Amino acid sequence: MLTSPTGSCPAARGRRDRLPGGVLPILLAGGRGSRLHELTDRLCKPAVPFIGRTRIVDFTVSNLHTSGFGEVLVATQYRAAPLERHLRAAWSDRLALKLRHAPTLTGRPEGSRGTADALRVLRRDIDAVAPRAVLVLAADHIYRMRYGPMIAAHMETGATLTVAADMVPRRMASAFGVLAADPGGRVSRFVEKPDHPPASAHDPDRSLASMGLYVIDWAWLRDYLDTNPAAMDFGHDVLPDAVAEGRSYVHVPGQSGPFYWRDVGTLDALRAAALDFLGPEPPFPLPRPHPPVLPRNGILDTLVMDGAVVSRGALLAGCVVAPGAVVTFGRAIGVDAARDRANFRRTAAGTTLVTAEMLAAADPARG
DSSP states (O other): OOOOOOOOHHHHHHHHTTTTGGGEEEEEEEOOGGGGGGGSSSSSSSGGGTTTTOOHHHHHHHHHTTTOOOOOEEETTHHHHHHHHHHHHHTTSSSSEEOOOOHHHHTTHHHHHHHHHHHHTTTHHHHOOOEEEEEEEEEEEEOOSSSSSHHHHHHHHHOSSSEEEEEGGGGGGGGGGEEEOOOBBBBBEEEESSSSOOOSOOOTEEEEEEEEEEEHHHHHHHHHHHHOTTOOOOIIIIHHHHHHOEEEEEOOGGGGGGOEEEEEEEEEHHHHHHHHHHHSSOOOOOSOOOOOOHHHHHHHSOEEOOOOOTTTTEEEESSOOOTTTTTTTOOOSOOOOOHHHEEEEEEEEOOOEEEEHHHHHTTTTTO
């Protein structure tokens, strides 16, 4: 058994005992999400609205709550105020939220310099708990997962680092960090967004895509961050080095039953995930209840975010309508690609982002 990196302080032991498995969850919620473009001009990616009152961050926080955690250390950075307000309002009655703003802690406007550096910045807070391991979570994915089985598997294998992965079609795996593992789950290789993704040991047509979710022994990680000051990122630095040591394992939640996980880093992916939940058979209930979204004539394959208004008589197809946007009677968006590209942001796959500023610029008289 690993000993605490900070000794046997009774206060630290008492607090650690209240954590499932002696594991401290750390939520990395500082990313801008630049591929969501104007949606993140004023707030970070985890705070982007999804459906109704749900924001992207709510999925991971809900997972923590249902997994039995009573507290979480939240690392914030870019445009953090809206996220912090939302977390306090939505979750402070169920979880003890330890919000830590990296620019404030470091005195640097840019704050931490990567996902691994975020834990370096939080070292004092983590040492105050003296956890056996840390559960490192991204705050910007849409999924439902109980973390207990992954933590148990990490302890049983004696791994230094356990990474969660989802099975994705091999032809699509180039968008992810991809793992190769032996039948026992030991990771033998990790490549970031490879042109030729390695196939899963169980299925030649599928690959193991990293979910950016880790259980890591804190004693090992603490020492690693101290001795590798240039290591800034989990995917580029920590995970490859841990794999090279031969004590990294993969945990695949989907092997035990149906599993839904989406990285909503692009406008197309965000809209596609929203349509999954707006369809007749959602993958699972949203973490924050909302009034039923009834289908309306004139709105097709479109995500209308909380705070946006679409008048009856408007026509929308394949759109993401941002908070604050007011789409008036008679306006048609998503049906004329050339006009959409001229007035809004339209992706190559056909998703059109609509913001209040775009609407005003497209037609100042109606804006």
